[in-house]
Amino acid sequence: MPASSLTSSREARCAGNSDEVTMPNVSTDERAPTRTRxxxxxxxVAACVPYLALKVLWIMGIGVGVNGANFVADTRGANVLTAGLDLCAAALAVLFVRPGGRRIPAWLICGPVWVxxxxxTPLTVGATIGFPVQALLDRGGPVVDEGGLNGWVFLVVYGGFILQALLLLPGFVLYAMDRWPAVFDAAGPRRVVTASERILGVAFFLGATTFALRSAYGAVGGGGLYPHPAPSQRVAQLVFAGLAVAGATAFWRLRDGRRPTRRLLVAAWIGSAVVFTESLVLVTGLVVAVDNSDRAYGPGGSLLCLFSLLxxxxxAAVGMQRIEQLSKGDDL
Structure with missing residues (x-):
């Protein structure tokens, strides 16, 4: 047989074998999550169940753990809202491990997790430190009947929130590291900071600093939502201040366009989230309160709350811009 024929036959067999062993490409959407995730x-999801069960009972008019006669009726709207938020937390946890979760726009995942x-985070840190402090300094103990609720209700509610913080947030970190690995890579050149980013970054730095000072003042002298704070509430205010300072410091260090280390990334994420959510709680309290005199810091204080919220x-705007630029080429 001629050499050319042998060569042709060999090439044909190789081509055939190549067809046989070729495997379909597995997209990143189909990559299975780890057992840990x-x-x-x-x-x-399990940590959300006790809180949701309690809220459902109250929405149905069943006053489990309630001392006040009108508590269930007066808080039905708030219970529907908070139950919905807890359902969102459970849904997010499921999306972190479902293939379709990688196809959801980044803002639709990052926004709720950021809130x-x-x-x-401050609730977990504050309760972990504040309840022991309350037990040491207050003879009534860390958890007592208050606001028309039995003491065990606070254990169920705060215990559930602490578990959610310890489970949901690490689940999101693992999800984010898998979907946007470039965000967590501190190596690489500095990037150009746009004028809008610089302005927004300075605005956050000033607002976070103001929030921290206001929270520290509240821990010492009282005011806002806690006109006469208990020891645990003073600790919570100090936690707010510390997290806000950490966020402001991270934003200041990242103002020159350097790629964030994981420590700076975590500080900026948590600090900005705390400033926004706690300011939103304060502003909401000022709007819906019947007697604002016990809740406000005065007219100037109300403006400071609004400034911190903005x-x-x-x-958040700076963070999303930075994530989008660092993740070019990844699935956003």
């Missing part, structure tokens, strides 16, 4: 998802971070929005 699946366990975090299940645990987060949850601002609500859950500063939190500015921080």
């Amino acid at each position: 699946r366990m975090l998802c299940l645990a987060t 949850a971070t601002g609500l859950l 500063a939190g929005v500015a921080g």
